[in-house]
Amino acid sequence: MLNVGVIGASGYTGVELMRILWGHPEMRVELTTANQYVGEPVSRLYPSLAGFYQGAYETFDLGVIIERCDIVFSCLPHGESLKVVPELVDSGMKVVDLSADFRLKDAGEYQSWYGVVHTATELLEKAAYGLPEINREAVAAAGMTANPGCFPTGALIGMFPAAAAGLVDGTVIVDSKSGVSGAGRKLTLATHFPQTADSIEPYGVMGHRHLPEIRSQFRRLVGDAGADILFIPHLVPMNRGILSTIYIPLTEGHDYAKIRGIYEQAYEGEPFIHLLPSGSYPVTKAVQGSNNCHVGIAMPGCGKTLVVITAIDNLVKGASGEAVQNMNLMCGLPEEMGLAGPALFP
Ligand SMILES: NC(=O)c1ccc[n+]([C@@H]2O[C@H](COP(=O)([O-])OP(=O)(O)OC[C@H]3O[C@@H](n4cnc5c(N)ncnc54)[C@H](OP(=O)(O)O)[C@@H]3O)[C@@H](O)[C@H]2O)c1
Structure with missing residues (x-):
């Protein structure tokens, strides 16, 4: 069983990731971080998770994450992921980043569209673009994946x-x-x-x-x-x-x-x-x-x-499901694990 860290778990993609991972046979959420909601029980913010997650949101602490987690999903806004993903990758953990920070290979283009100076350009080359349908082999071989935009x-x-x-x-x-x-x-x-x-x-x-x-x-x-x-x-x-x-x-x-x-x-x-x-x-x-x-x-x-x-x-498919699909590939698990099935509505 892989212990998962969800960074920025108090947002919509974070909570969706937790919903999906609850049903994943090889991954369990070990740690969730937030910004303004540190200390708040997850199920108080999201009643849909009552009975499924007992924990509270924690502050981001690299040492604690390395100690307790095997893999990490970053659900932070662009510009914020850029600050934490490089050190998570350096620690040897597999990371899927849901933000836009590693999707564009050209740092100048990133800066002109997002108004942020890219401070981890070496990782831009290494990050796989996480749309398995067009880039499956690169994702499977990657240590870090840039999850596509919706x-x-x-x-x-x-x-x-x-x-x-x-x-x-x-x-x-x-x-x-x-x-x-x-x-x-x-x-x-x-x-x-x-x-x-x-x-x-x-x-x-x-x-x-x-x-x-x-x-x-x-x-x-x-x-x-x-x-x-x-x-x-x-x-x-x-x-x-x-x-x-x-x-x-x-x-x-x-x-x-x-x-x-x-x-x-x-x-x-x-x-x-x-x-x-x-x-x-x-x-x-x-x-x-x-x-x-x-x-x-x-x-x-x-x-x-x-x-x-x-x-x-x-x-x-536009965010957290695709992120799990990518992480499955990166971890050598079946691509559909925890994700298969039809929609909620008939
Ligand atoms: N929503 C979508 O459909 C979608 C689809 C694809 C990709 N994405 C991308 O996925 C990422 C997350 O999206 P989301 O919709 O989940 O966003 P969201 O609902 O706004 O959640 C953002 C998360 O980041 C935390 N956060 C915000 N500002 C922060 C800061 N300055 N420092 C540290 N943490 C901070 C928030 O913590 P607090 O709640 O505690 O403030 C929250 O946990 C974004 O990069 C977005 O572009 C979103």
């Missing part, structure tokens, strides 16, 4: 078969809708109930922080020439879930049957990716609480554009 997970799963097969001709448009838990537990005006209920709001239109992440991984598949990404996220009045509609301009000479064959082949054997039958399209409720990504494909109109729709739960 939007990039749904977007990249939707576009990688087309990109890898050389079908993309021009700018891919990613139109995504996210539930409000994507912004974390902290209170802000933009995520306040009266602001979000009964309304849909685009944001980050001129450039969202997940754009360079999607673009850099996309370019690993298609190269630098020609193809680009336009990404527009929207906040929608639901708690969990991301629906992404991806418009892919196609090179000449492909019909639906051929492209469907390419997608079927690309996802064959993927435990969490489910290509829906022709004419069926993903809905967020059908993946809620699961690590599954549903994918629907279509070629409406003149057939020059492939439309791919993906649905994930931002807190599971």
Whole structure:
């Protein structure tokens, strides 16, 4: 049994990780840290965990973590993970970082999008990008994994078969809708109930922080020439879930049957990716609480554009479930361990 430390366990991804790990046969949560909630019993902050976790949040202490934990998940905001992950990795522990601090390989690009000077550039090269569906071998060999952003997970799963097969001709448009838990537990005006209920709001239109992440991984598949990404996220009045509609301009000479064959082949054997039958399209409720990504494909109109729709739960496949999937691979455990199963809603 591996003893797990969850750093930043009082946030939404942290508590989701604890929910998932409660059912994991080879990992148990040994230690949880918080910032403002140190000393608070976990189940007082999250009644859903009453009866499952008796402990209270602790302060971050590297020595204590090294002594009590075998592996660590960091659920801190960007800029904060950067301060603690390098020393955890140096201690020899396997670490999955859920923040954006190690997702972009270019420290200058990270600084320009996140406004933080990168102080652990040597680790940027070593960190595996934790989307197993496109990077499984690197994750399995890594000591540290940068868990993808929630939007990039749904977007990249939707576009990688087309990109890898050389079908993309021009700018891919990613139109995504996210539930409000994507912004974390902290209170802000933009995520306040009266602001979000009964309304849909685009944001980050001129450039969202997940754009360079999607673009850099996309370019690993298609190269630098020609193809680009336009990404527009929207906040929608639901708690969990991301629906992404991806418009892919196609090179000449492909019909639906051929492209469907390419997608079927690309996802064959993927435990969490489910290509829906022709004419069926993903809905967020059908993946809620699961690590599954549903994918629907279509070629409406003149057939020059492939439309791919993906649905994930931002807190599971878009964060904590994917983090466990990565840690399973890093620890040599079966990738699906503790994660298999359908969504909560029928
Ligand atoms: N929410 C999502 O859907 C999602 C998806 C993918 C990735 N992520 C990424 O995962 C990370 C965690 O997200 P989240 O949604 O769980 O955030 P959250 O709900 O805001 O939780 C953040 C956690 O970090 C702690 N924290 C905040 N400021 C801190 C500081 N200055 N020093 C030390 N600890 C601090 C908080 O402690 P206190 O509660 O005690 O203040 C809390 O435990 C972020 O980097 C986020 O971008 C989130």
